[in-house]
Amino acid sequence: MTLSNLCCPLCGADCIGPFAHAHQKDYFECHICRLVFLDPNRRLASDEEQKRYKTHQNDPSDTGYRNFLNRLAHPLITRLTPKAVGLDYGSGPGPTLSVMLERHGFSMAIYDPFFAPIEEVLTRTYDFVTCTETVEHFFYPDREFNQLNRLLRPGGWLGIMTEIRQEERAFEQWYYVRDPTHVCFYHAHTMLWLAEHFGWILQSPHQNVFFFQKPLS
Secondary structure, X not given: OOHHHOOOOOOOOOOEEEEEEEOOEEEEEEOXXXXXXXXXXXXXOHHHHHHHHOOOOOOOOOHHHHHHHHHHXXXXXXXXXXXXXXXXXXXXXXOOHHHHHHOXXXXXXXXXXXXXXXXXXXXXXXXXXXXXXXXXXXXOHHHHHHHHHHHEEEEEEEEEEOOEOOOOOOHHHOHHHHOXXXXXXXXXXXXXXXXXXXOOEEEEEEOOEEEEEOOOO
């Protein structure tokens, strides 16, 4: 794919430049929102993508995995009202965060295009939506983030966990790049762009955790 045919899959800008060639694949950077994305021609086919996800060890009984998710869960809980209703978007083959939050008294729904493709849950709105280790898999992040915004009630919280691209780290040596299902790589500036674009209030309690609050009006 040539640069003349490329637009940013997040902000739609055509200010795109080559960023890296890593593991026999080309990556491009948007000069507006700073998203780095894989050449769309190198994305996995749906069946290959699902096969890869089935190898993930997402087990609710795994203490290490729960501790990892608590980077988002603990600070999120402090921001929620009792009995808040949430959606775990991209829950994966072994839903865990939803179980953890249910144990704290929150009502949870789950959605995953491969493992819980329950379209009806996407017709509702929620007090909060969680999206852990998911946004890096978005083929069309513009559509996905617009949908996430629609799912949030006014005043609601969107909690995202994803590894953030660091300037001082060699891109080709980053373990995140080695996963063939990872197609989008976010910079801190990308998160600022998202907040400004949607009018969300941005907070970051951890370097890889971002909370966006939808305004009441």
